[in-house]
Each structure stands twice: as structure tokens, then as C-alpha cells.
Amino acid sequence: MGSNLSVNYTEVIAMILFVTGFANLLLQKNLIKKIIGFNIMDSSIYLFLAVKGYITGRTVPIVVDNVTSVEAYINPIPAGLVLTGIVVSVSVSALMLSLTIRLYRRYQTLNLDEISTRLKREGM
Amino acid sequence: MSRRKTDEEYSKTRAYRFFKWLKGEKDYTPSETKMDMSLLIPIADASTTVERMQDKQIAKERAYDEHSNRLLKFFNRMYRIVAVMFCIIFGALLIYNVSYLPKVGAVDRPTNNEVPARYIEKGIEETGAVNIVTGMILDYRAFDTFGESNVLFVATITVLILLRINKDRSRLSPVLSEDDPGAGDSIYEPKDDLILQTVAKFLVPIIMVFGIYVILNGHLSPGGGFSGGAVIGAGLILYVNAFGFEKTEEFFTEKTYKWISFGALTTYCLCKAYSFFCGANHLDSHIPLGTPGAILSSGLILILNICVGMVVACTMYTFYVMFRKGDF
Amino acid sequence: MDMVRNIPFFSIMLAMFSGPVCSVLPGKAARVVNAAVITFIMGMSAVLVCILNISGESFVYMMGHFPAPWGNEIRAGVLEAWMAMFFCVVMLLSVLGGIKKLFDEVVESKHNLYYVLVGLMLSSLLALVYTNDLFTAYVFVEINTISACGLIMIRENGRTIEAAVRYMVMSLIGSAMILLGICMLYDITGHLLMSNIKESVAAMTAGGNYPEPLLFTIALMSVGLAIKCALFPFHAWLPDAYGYSTVSSAAILSSLVSKGYIFLLIKIIYRVIGFEIYGDSGVIDVLFFFGLAGMIFGSVSAIRENDIRRMIAYSSVAQIGYIFMGIGMGTEFGMVASIFHMLSHASTKSLLFISAIGLTDVSDGSRRFEPLTGSAYRNKTAGLAFAVGSLSMVGVPLFSGFISKLLFAEAAVSLRYRMIPVLVVLGISTILNAIYFMKTVIRIYTPVENDSYPHVYLKDVPLYSVVLVAFVTLNVILGVLSDPIVELIRKGLAMFS
Numbered sequence: 041m042g043s044n045l046s047v048n049y050t051e052v053i054a055m056i057l058f059v060t061g062f063a064n065l066l067l068q069k070n071l072i073k074k075i076i077g078f079n080i081m082d083s084s085i086y087l088f089l090a091v092k093g094y095i096t097g098r099t100v101p102i103v104v105d106n107v108t109s110v111e112a113y114i115n116p117i118p119a120g121l122v123l124t125g126i127v128v129s130v131s132v133s134a135l136m137l138s139l140t141i142r143l144y145r146r147y148q149t150l151n152l153d154e155i156s157t158r159l160k161r162e163g164m
Numbered sequence: 165m166s167r168r169k170t171d172e173e174y175s176k177t178r179a180y181r182f183f184k185w186l187k188g189e190k191d192y193t194p195s196e197t198k199m200d201m202s203l204l205i206p207i208a209d210a211s212t213t214v215e216r217m218q219d220k221q222i223a224k225e226r227a228y229d230e231h232s233n234r235l236l237k238f239f240n241r242m243y244r245i246v247a248v249m250f251c252i253i254f255g256a257l258l259i260y261n262v263s264y265l266p267k268v269g270a271v272d273r274p275t276n277n278e279v280p281a282r283y284i285e286k287g288i289e290e291t292g293a294v295n296i297v298t299g300m301i302l303d304y305r306a307f308d309t310f311g312e313s314n315v316l317f318v319a320t321i322t323v324l325i326l327l328r329i330n331k332d333r334s335r336l337s338p339v340l341s342e343d344d345p346g347a348g349d350s351i352y353e354p355k356d357d358l359i360l361q362t363v364a365k366f367l368v369p370i371i372m373v374f375g376i377y378v379i380l381n382g383h384l385s386p387g388g389g390f391s392g393g394a395v396i397g398a399g400l401i402l403y404v405n406a407f408g409f410e411k412t413e414e415f416f417t418e419k420t421y422k423w424i425s426f427g428a429l430t431t432y433c434l435c436k437a438y439s440f441f442c443g444a445n446h447l448d449s450h451i452p453l454g455t456p457g458a459i460l461s462s463g464l465i466l467i468l469n470i471c472v473g474m475v476v477a478c479t480m481y482t483f484y485v486m487f488r489k490g491d492f
Numbered sequence: 493m494d495m496v497r498n499i500p501f502f503s504i505m506l507a508m509f510s511g512p513v514c515s516v517l518p519g520k521a522a523r524v525v526n527a528a529v530i531t532f533i534m535g536m537s538a539v540l541v542c543i544l545n546i547s548g549e550s551f552v553y554m555m556g557h558f559p560a561p562w563g564n565e566i567r568a569g570v571l572e573a574w575m576a577m578f579f580c581v582v583m584l585l586s587v588l589g590g591i592k593k594l595f596d597e598v599v600e601s602k603h604n605l606y607y608v609l610v611g612l613m614l615s616s617l618l619a620l621v622y623t624n625d626l627f628t629a630y631v632f633v634e635i636n637t638i639s640a641c642g643l644i645m646i647r648e649n650g651r652t653i654e655a656a657v658r659y660m661v662m663s664l665i666g667s668a669m670i671l672l673g674i675c676m677l678y679d680i681t682g683h684l685l686m687s688n689i690k691e692s693v694a695a696m697t698a699g700g701n702y703p704e705p706l707l708f709t710i711a712l713m714s715v716g717l718a719i720k721c722a723l724f725p726f727h728a729w730l731p732d733a734y735g736y737s738t739v740s741s742a743a744i745l746s747s748l749v750s751k752g753y754i755f756l757l758i759k760i761i762y763r764v765i766g767f768e769i770y771g772d773s774g775v776i777d778v779l780f781f782f783g784l785a786g787m788i789f790g791s792v793s794a795i796r797e798n799d800i801r802r803m804i805a806y807s808s809v810a811q812i813g814y815i816f817m818g819i820g821m822g823t824e825f826g827m828v829a830s831i832f833h834m835l836s837h838a839s840t841k842s843l844l845f846i847s848a849i850g851l852t853d854v855s856d857g858s859r860r861f862e863p864l865t866g867s868a869y870r871n872k873t874a875g876l877a878f879a880v881g882s883l884s885m886v887g888v889p890l891f892s893g894f895i896s897k898l899l900f901a902e903a904a905v906s907l908r909y910r911m912i913p914v915l916v917v918l919g920i921s922t923i924l925n926a927i928y929f930m931k932t933v934i935r936i937y938t939p940v941e942n943d944s945y946p947h948v949y950l951k952d953v954p955l956y957s958v959v960l961v962a963f964v965t966l967n968v969i970l971g972v973l974s975d976p977i978v979e980l981i982r983k984g985l986a987m988f989s
Contacts, residue, residue, distance in 0.1 A: 042264035042704070051262045058672070059255035065661060067247055074661065081668050089675045095276065096269040101284065101296040102385060103456075108285050113296065115280045117684075120301040121627060124312045125671070127390060128634045131319030132664065134483050135638060138326045139645070139657050141487065146650055155654055261708045265679055274682035274692070279561045290558075307555045307564040311619070311631035314508055318612050318635055321515065322642040325605050326653075422516055429512040437505045443557035444501065445494070 050091045057084035071140045071150045075133060082129040086122045093118035292453035292462035293383035302383075302465045310436050313472060317429060320479050329490035353408050364406035371399035379473035383462045389469040393476025400481040409489065418492040421478050428471040435464050435471075497551055499540045500568045500622045503533045503576060507615030511608050519603030523591070526607040530584045530614060537577035544570045545980065550987045552624065561685050567624040571831070571984025575621050575755060581966065582747050582838050583614055589846040589959035590740025597647050597738045606646050613639040613744065620752045626674050626764065627684050629756055633670065637663045637720070640749050643741040644733045655732035662719060662729050669716030676709045677764075686763040690989075697769055707773050710765055714775045717757045721750040723779075723816055724786030727809045731793075734805035739849040742801070743842035746808045751834050754815055758827065761819070762989040771822045780820025780910065784917045786813025791924035799859045800852065803928060804844050807885065810921060811837045814900065817917075821903055821910060824985065829899035831981050836884070836892035836970055843963040844881040850874025850956065851936060854948050861932070866940035871948045875936055877960040882929035884967050887922055892970035897922065899978070 045052065057080055064077025093115035101113040140150065147155050174180050266273040283300055293299035301309050379392030404412045442449040454461030485492055510529045514522040544550070550569030557563070587610060598606060616635040623629050637660075645656040678684060680702045681692035696702055719726045734742045761770045770776060790810030797803040811833070818830030854870040855863040868875025884891035897918065904914035950957050970977065 041260060044265060044267050045259075045263035047267045047269070048262050048265060050268055051265065052259055055258040055262055056255060058668075059251055059258065062254070062665070062668070063248065063251040065665065066251070067244065071657070078664050078668075081664075085668060085671050085675065088672070089678075091268055092273075092275060092675070092679055094269050095271055100386075103288055103294050103296065108288060110281050110284050113284050115275055116283055116296045116300055117275070117280055118678075119297045120305065121308075123297070123301060123388075123390065124308055124627070124631060127312050128315050128631065131315050131638065132634070132660075135319050135322050135641065136657075136660055138323045138486065139653060139660070142326050142648075142653050143650075143657065146653075152654070152657065155650075159651055159654060257708070261676075261705055264702065264704045265676065266702075274680055275678065277682045279683065282562055304556065304558055304563050305627075307625075308628055308631055310508075311628060311635065314511065314612060314615070315631065315634050315638065317511060318609065318638045318642070321605050321608050322638060322645075325602055325642060325646060326648075328602075330599055330601050426512050426516045430509070433505065433509050433512070437501075437509075439557075440501060440505075440555045441498065443563075444498070444554045449557070 051088055054084045054088035054091070057081075057087070060084075069151050069153055071136075071143070071152055074152075075136045075140070078136070079129065079133060082125070082132075086125050086129075089118050089125070090122045091118075288456050291465065292456055293465055294456050295383050295385060295387075298383045298388050298465065298469075299462070301388075302468050303463075306436055306439065306468075309468075309472075310432070313429065313432060313475065316476065316479055317425070320425075320482060323483060323486050327486040327490055353410075356408075357406070360406045364402055368399050368403050368406075371402065372396060375399060375473075375477070379469055380459055380466070382469040383465045384457065384459070389472025390476055392469075393473040394480060396473065396477035397480025397484075400477065401484045404481075404484070409485075413492065416481065416492070421482055421492065424478050425475050428474045432468060432471045432475075435467060439464060496540060496543050497553060499536045500566055500572075500576075500618075501553055501555070503536055504566075504615055504618050504622065506533060507611055507618055510611035511615070514604050514607045514611055517604055519600060519607075522604035522607040526587065526611055527584065529611060530580050530587070533614070533618070534577055534580035534584065537573050537580060540568065540573040541570065541577055541980075544568070544573055545983070548983070548987075561683055561688050564628060565624045565685065566619075566622040568622055569984055569987045570980060571988055572621050574980055574984060575751075576618055578835055578838065579617050579621070579748055579751070580614070582842055583610070583744060585959050585962055585966075586740050586743035586747065586842045586846070588955060589842075589963075590738060590743065590849070592953065592956065593739045593849055599648075602646065606643075609639045609642040609646070610744070613643065613748070617748060617752045620756050624686050624763075625684055626677070626686060626689070629759075630667075630671055630674055633720070633753070633756070634667060636749060636752055637667060640745055643745060644737045646741060647736070647738045649736070651732060651736040655729060655736060658729040659733050662722075662726055666716045666719035666726075669712045669719070673709045673712035673716060676705055676712070680705050680709070686759070689764050690766055693765055693769060707775075710770065710773050711775050713760060714757065714779060717753050717760075718779065718782070718816070721753045721757075721812055721816075722809060723812060724782045724789060724809070727786070727790070727812075730809060731797075731802045731805040734808065734845075735799065735802040739845055742805075743845045746805070746845065747838035747842045750808075750812055751838055754812075754819075754830075754834060758819065758831070759988075762985075767824075767989065776820050776822050779816050780822075783813045783816030783818075783820050784913060786810060787817065787917055787921040788924070789813075791921055791928070795924065795928045797928075798861060800848050800861065800864060800932065801845070801859055803932070804841070804848060807844075807925070807928075808837075808841060810925070811841070811885075814896075814921075817914065818900060818903065821907060821914070823903060823906060825899075825903040825906065827985060828978060828981050829896065829903045831985070832899055832974070832978060833896040835977070836896045836967075839963060839966045839970060840881050840884045840891075840893065843877055843960070843967065844885070846956075846963070847874045847877035847881060847960060850948070850953075850960070851878060854945055856945060861935055863945075864932075865935055865938050867945075868936040869939060869947075870945055873950060873957045873960050877964055878936065879933050880964050880967060882933050884971070885929055886926045890968065890971050892967050892974070895971055895974040895978075 061077045061079070061081030061084060065074050065081060068074050068077060095114045098112060098114045101116040101119070143155060144150060147158065149155060169177070283296055283304065287296045287299045288294060291299035291303040293303070375392050375396035377392075378387040378395055379389055382388035382392070400412075400416070439449060441447075451463040453463050456462070460466065506529055510525060514525055517525060550567060552560075552565055552567050555564040555566060559565075594603065594606065612635055616632045616639065619632040620629060620636070623632065641656050641660050641663075644659060645652050677689060680696065681689050683689050683692060693706065696706065722730045734746050737745070761767060787810050790806050790808070790813060794803045794806035794810070797806060815830045815833050815837070818826045818833060820826075850871050851864055851867040851874050852859050855867050858864070868878070880891065884893040887893045887897045900918060901915060904911050904918070907914070
């Protein structure tokens, strides 16, 4: 076990959330819960990424009073990457939810296994 | 020639039977031998065929039904146990890995190299934006943001494919009727609720103004096209919920959506293409950067923020309308 | 030379621009715009291939006013330009071949949305081919995933929507793993541009810093991309998605979508991690093993199928196994064989899907094998095309499949421990392929006595027949003129890293 476990506690929490979301996405039978699991997983990755930019004692990267020295601001790159990632996560959630609505309208169930069994029985 | 045996005796010998077999005559009478078999399974007539098909159907159902198929039950339980163990091991590996990563919050991490140094030191003079993160995503790394707007666009297209109810009654399009279980929300209009309408009359203009402020100030303070667009989208959704679809259709129809998103995305695409083309061929793009701190500064960033804000607002409203009703 | 340098940028921008344009046009205009855009990009890429072949070096293109680590950049070499041109050819032929079925199966008002998805899929493939930045690659991987989901479910019956849900669940797991890998790699190297990361990784391995995170990152990114390509244990969504969607979607999905991800994996191996370091980690053995398992398992599942399109879909699982076996060999020659097999599979699989739809159309729409008996006599072009595709899959000389199997065997001979498994599994899988493909070809060429189904002649479906002839020609060209193409691939791979 490496030495940075206690200092990187934010990242540890992010990894626990990641595995929680991952397990939900794989194992839950209800489609809405799968989507919630996917959202937890993605949010944990953004937490993991966002905390990489932090430097103790420095502030938000918005230039105030024309101070442009490196020692005054945190790293702006992870914040920009997280902005992109959040939009991707929203788009994919919207797509998955509309798929769920269509499936519910047709089969009146949110259980993916039951839908597959019904399709196999119909023998399409 | 003479035969020693009589006909009767000869007919019982093996030689007689052999020659008879050689000639191809049948060697038995039905009543005498044990080789005659009656048909054990009678040939099916129509009714039993139907019964057999039903049996097959019942057998198929039983195969997939968890309670009667023990093998399926065992497999499901084993699958869940193995899957949970796999997730736990995966989590342990990830935490083990995180303990070796560089320290959070330290100054001497590999990520604090010359790349963010230039963004911070020269950001304001090269992009003109006071907000360094906006300058980074809309000027330095603009291609990523362009890709991200397209992700939003393609997700909207797929939601439109799935949920838009077609006006043309062809044989392929699903038509929702009142007894359709999932159709409840799409048929009924929102009720005229007094509290909601009074609060909305007060709040919606404030939300809209706030959203426009956030979009326009993207390069000066925290904000930008995406967050501002989401705020405006929320305002539109509140308006629709309070006043109903008919009143909203006075200013926001499908044509509005189509042309706003087309116009905004095209403007975005052309601005970005111009910027990339000039940059790669080392041409000067002749776009003034203005004074940092003023609203009309930072070159193309303001226009891009406005385009992105409009697209995101329309997209949020479209998602809501598609989920709720299926058409504008 | 200067204007030519803009070609990759124009290709990506034009493909992306065709998205919003097609969304406001009606169906017929959208189809014309889409076909025009793909043809134009194909022409530009062909020009780029010729010029880069002559000059012999790759170039870097700044996207914006700022050079490498501070801004985005794309990079074009012979291999990238050639892959871009090839993707355009296959996409154009797939879209043209499936037009008639699109009219039958998709609602009229959503046709223009379909062409939006095809245009954005093409743009994401081009960006994955040309990009030199890891985070851009991730964003375009997401565009690829969402467009592929849209292509699957455009047909809107229960089977395709359920297949789309399964596809999205597996794909999202893969995407999350890729993003986690990219974040960790950014953490330990501090760069997002591929060339800079490679220098950092080399310095890190030489100095012995961060060995565990590096191994974990490599594993996460490789497994994430393998999940998205439907490598052996993760292929459950593939038969439903390819078997029930509309035919141009099936052709595009099977030929092009997985190839984009595999090309990204090859780029990561060569340009991000470095070939030697990647070979030293154990990840390449895992990919090799699953490639071998996929080759056998895919073919065995295909033999059991009773539905022609699901059979072809299972055969895709086997072919992806071939490509991963080639990558897993760990030599340069193995990579060349894999890339050639990517081209061969792309051209053959779309040919099989499009000709299969011609055969089922003359058998009353049924996909089971019983009604398909003798269908090659009812639709002669489709039958001939299906026979050519099957022979190529099995590996008969004159067609492209033979050359790729030959290249795999030649690559295997230079290995030490892995030669025997590769050759044995190659042989077994060829026999298995022959079983189900030849069975189908024999069945469609068995004459039926009282043939009550309608016959279809060349003049009834001119565009479809032209597309099939073009595919057959492409296959034969790859099979006969393979030497210059392999040389091109080798040259491109040399300037790739």
C-alpha cells in the first residue's frame, strides 16, 4: 500500500463511489436504478478529476487585480476537462432515459431481464 | 430326382427358408412371428398437434421461469455472488492504486508543469478572458468544446428519434391513445394552478435575466454558455409548467427550435473553423481582443458563449417537452 | 503542399457541419447532402494518401493559434489518410446499399435524422483516426457511442430498443474505464498530448517512478476499449444489435464502429505508451488470450444459429478476435496483419449484410434458413455477392480473407511461445468458418422445385446491384493487389509513433 493513502482521501472516496455506481449499473435489474448507478459512476470520475487541480493555499483561476503569477491560482486544466465531461454525462443520461420510456410504453415493465425473456418467448 | 423329405418337412428346414429369402418372398405370416410391431405412437391428428404445440410453449415458459427451473436459479445466484465479489476486488485494486498516485494539493505534482503556467501567466494577454478556465476551453483547447457541443447535439437527435410523435399516420409510427399506460402525461395539459402561476410570473423574468447575465459574463467571472443555457432552460420549463403548452407555443415552436439550434451550431462551426484555419496556417485572424474586463472583449469567446447558451437552452427545453408530450 | 495540409481539418469539419445541415433539410435533400459530403471527403483523403506516400513523412496540424502542449493538434500520416479514405468508401457503399430498406423500415419524417447520425459517426471516426490528443479522443469516442446507439434503434421495434439499451450499458462501462485511465495518466504525466505523454512515460519507466499506476492505467484503457469493441466475454449485445437493426446500420456498425476503437487502441500502444513498454506489461497477453477465445467461441455460436443475420453477427465476434490476436502477438508484423484484417473485415462484413438482405427479400422476408433455400437463383447478384463474401471469410485465395490469414500465419512464425497456439487456433477457426458459411452458400444455391417466391432481376434494383458489384470489386482488389497495400501499411506504421 503506497504512502499517499491518507493524503489522497478525496480520491479514495471517489473510487468507492465509482465502484458503487459500477456495481449498480451491472447488477440492478431496474432500468432507472441502472441509470442512477451510471450517474454516480460518472460523477465520481469528475470528482476524481477535479481534485487533481487543487493546490493548497491558492485560489480560483479568475484573474483579480491583474495578478498573473503562477503561485496565486490553482491548475485550471482539470476544471475545463470536467466541464466537458459533465455535458457528456447529461447527454448520455437523456438518451438512456428516453430508451427507458420507450421500453416502458411497450412492455409495462422496467426490468430488463423480463423484457429479454419476453422477447425470446415471442421468438422474434 | 426325388426328395427324401416330404413337402411339410421341407418347409420347416433352413435350406427352404434360405432359398425363399433369396427369391425375395416374405418369410412370415403376421400372426405367427414376434417381429410384428404395432404402432406405439399413433399418427397425430389436428387436435393433438395443437396440444403438442401448447406443451412446447409451456416447456419454453418453464425453461425461463426462475421458480421451476433450478438450473436457472442456481446460475442467477452464482452470477450475483461472483459479480459482487468482482466489484469488491475491483474497488480494492482501485484504492490500492490511488495510494500510489501523486499527493492531492501538493505543489510538486507532475500536473503543475509548464502547461498551466502558460495558461495562467499569458492567458489574459493571449485570449483576453479574465476567467482563465473559459479562455482555456474556448480558445486554447477549443476543439474539445466543439466536440462536446456535438455530443449534446447528437443526444438531442436520438431523443427526437425515440420520442417524437409523428404527425404522419404511416404504418410504422406509434400512435398514443388514452388507454396507453405510458401516455398519461402526454395527453393531459398542466392544470391552471394559482400558486404556480403567481410565483412563475414573478420568478421567470428574474431567471431569464440571470441566465443571460451568466452567459454574457462567461469570460469575466464563473459562468459561460453551458451553465447560462441550463438556467434559461430551467426558466422555460417553469413557464411551460405554469402556463401550459399553448401559451408557450406562441413563442417557442418546433420551427424556433430547429432554426435556433441550426443557426447557433453553424455560427459556432464557422467561427471555430476560421479560428483553426488561421491558426494552423499562421495567418493573423484580425479579431480584436479588446480590454480585459469589459464585456465586449476576448475576441470570439463572447459569440461562442452566446451560441452555446442558446443551443443548451433549447436542448434542455426540448428534452423536457419530448419526455412530457412527444411533440412541441 | 500547404493547402494539402488542411485536408484532415476540412474532412473533420465538413463531416461535423453536415450534421446540423441535414437536421433542417427534408429526407431526400439530406440523403444527397450526406452522400456528397462522404464522396468529397473520400476524394480529399485519396489525394492526401498519394501526396503523403510520395513525401514519406507525417505532419502535425495545430488546431488554433497555439502549438502542441497548450493547444489541440491533429496529426496525419500515410496510415491515417489511408484509413480515412477506406472508412469513407465503406460508409458510402453501406449507406447507398441500404436505402431501399430504410424506406421500408424507418418512418419517413425521421430519415433526415438518420443522415445526421451517419454524418456525425463519420466525423467521429475521422477525428479518432487523426487526433493527437487523448481527451479529444475521449470526447469523440462518446460521439461515436451515441451515434452508434442511434443507428441501432432507428428501426424502433422492441428488439432493437432492447439491444440499444444493452449496448449502451456495456459501452458506458467501457467509456468510464477509458476516462478513468486518461485521468490517471494525466495525473502521473501531466500532459494530454500523445507525444508529450510518450516522453513522460519513457522517462518514468527509466526512472522507476509510479510503476503501479502506469500498469493500472494501461490495463484500464485497454480493457475499456476492448469492452467497446465487443471482444470475447463482452459481446452479449452484438448479435441482437447487428441482427435486428436496419441493414445500412448493421453494415456501418459491424465494419466501422469497432474499427475506430481498435485504431485508437493501436494509437495508444504506439503513440502514448510506447510499443516496448506496452509489450512488457502483461496486458498484451490478456488481449491475446481473449482474442484466441473469441475466435473459437464466435464461430461455435455462429454454427448454432438458425437466423442468417445473427449468424453473420456472431461471425463478427470471431473476426474481432482475429484482430486482437494480431495485436496481442506483440510484434510489428502482427500489427500489420491486424490492420490489414481491419480493412478486409470492413469490406467483407458489410458485403455479407447487404447481400443477405437481398436474399431474405426474395424469401418472403424470412430470415430462417429453410425459406432461404434456392434464393440465389431468385436474386442472382445477391447470391453471387454472398458467395464471394463467404469465400473471403473462409480464406479462399483471390479474396482478401486469404491474404489476412496468410499474414497472421507469417507473423506467428516469428514468435517463440505463441506460434503453436496461433497456428492451431487459426486452423480450427478456418474449419469452423467453413462449416457455417459453406453450409449457407450450399443452401442458397440448392435449386427448389416449385418456386413460388418472386424473382428479382438486375434492372429492378439498379443501385443495390451496383453497390454489391463495388463491394465485390473492393474485396478482389484487396485480395489480388495486397502487396502495395501491405507496403503502404508498413510504411504508415513506421511513421506512426
